[in-house]
Amino acid sequence: MFHKEGYKIIVVTFILVIAGTLLVDNLVSFDGLKLVLKLILLVFLILILQFFRNPKRRTKPNNTQVLSPVDGKVVVIEEVFEKEFFNEKRLQISVFMSPINVHVTRYPIGGKVTYSKYHPGKYLVAWHPKASEENERTTVVVENETYGQVLYRQIAGALAKRIVNYAKVNDTAIQGADSGFIKFGSRVDLFLPLDTNVKVKLNQKVKGGESIIAEANE
Incomplete structure (x- = not known):
């Protein structure tokens, strides 16, 4: 589950990562460099997803x-x-x-x-x-x-x-x-x-x- 404050940023990030992957495939000829650049894009996506995560918490209400x-x-x-x-x-x-x-x-x-x-x-x-x-x-x-x-x-x-x-x-x-x-x-x-x-x-x-x-x- 992700927090609503991150929805727009997550969508934009997905678009950028997909566009970046396509550019890497079309513009980079060296396979090793392709792999490195794609890994960087993947790590960037994972960091954004991790930052906006919104895990459920087991709160036990207690006024004291x-x-x-x-x-x-x-x-x-x-x-x-x-x-x-x-x-x-x-x-x-x-x-x-x-x-x-x-x-x-x-x-x-x-x-x-x-x-x-x-x-x-x-x-x-x-x-x-x-x-x-x-x-x-x-x-x-x-x-x-x-x-x-x-x-x-x-x-x-x-x-x-x-x-x-x-x-x-x-x-x-x-x-x-x-x-x-x-x-x-x-x-x-x-x-x-x-x-x-x-x-x-x-x-x-x-x-x-x-x-x-x-x-x-x-």
């Missing part, structure tokens, strides 16, 4: 848990001052996505979307300390009665030139459901209550819609 919004590696777990929405200290947990990760963004909790805003910006590498405040990004806040408000921020990286965000204010967010897409290497930040019970460690690999990032303290 925050699930990872994306696939990737946990690169930040620290207390920070979140100044866009909360204007107070929050626990930031960031997940970095390489170009080979699934780039679908999923709702980390279920509830009501209370804030959704797009910010144009720079394209610093996604792991840069200032990427969260200076790069192109979208900020979304989802609220439920059990966990309160959880903010997640999609951040463009040096290669990511387009962030897609489906969340709109007053939408009903279903935990683990598709909430957007980021094209190429990027990062998602979560901002949670300070007393949250963290369930991940630095450099741990996580899966969007399945891996438990944190739990509410009862």
